[in-house]
Amino acid sequence: MASQTDSRTIIATNEAPRAIGPYSQAVHSGNLLFTSGQVALHPETQQLVEGGIEAQTTQVFANLKAILEAAGSSFASVLKATVFLKNFDDFAAMNAIYAEHLAAGGSQPPARSTVEVARLPKDALIEIDLVALIPS
Template sequence: MDFMTNREKIAVSTAHAPAAIGPYSQAVCAAGLVYTSGQIGLDPATGNLVEGGIEAQTERVFLNLKAVLAAAKSDLSKIIKATVFLNNMNDFAAMNQIYAKYLAENSNVTPSRSTVEVARLPKDALVEIEVIALL
């Protein structure tokens, strides 16, 4: 199905990212955009959070986002908006370094972004990121 011209909502699913654990899709495509659900640092093979702190979890988040975007026929370079949820704002610098590796260093136009500290994330993750990207 052509995601670019379809005027319907289309659910995106891939085994290369953690499966949805509730009534939501890994992503939804509509009107030439893909909206991902928030990704945390879960290893899709085990369903467990990766070990190694904020850096390892942020790396895994981007691998998960990359897989979801690929399933939607998009990629990290097409992200136009990112929302980052941190369990602890003291992790901002470490998260931002990994974020830059995946987004700022691979695009001539970096996405807009919001970063907020939250009280708790699923599975007590340290970081969760959701994005909107062009198809």
């Protein structure tokens, strides 16, 4: 579902967790899509998934995929990713799952920043936001 406001379109889908604050799941302007940071909330329960960094990273990518698809985009159109990790020791495990989604099949991966942070919403282990193209 999309709603038009001035020169931007708000993107919302029930296939990803609803916003837990005063923000949108994503905003589309021109040919760019900006997602809000996604943590590993399950869309149906709004609860953080259990199972450590692998389970949480997998859920984050499921949430991001749903938002990209709701906007008419995909992982192949991602320009930039920002990854926030609670513990940088989780980098290798996160990076393996990240590569499955954003560097699969020899595709050219997007630009990325990865930082360790003291705390994330809901005490999540990972949060990721994306900037992507909306193909015309």
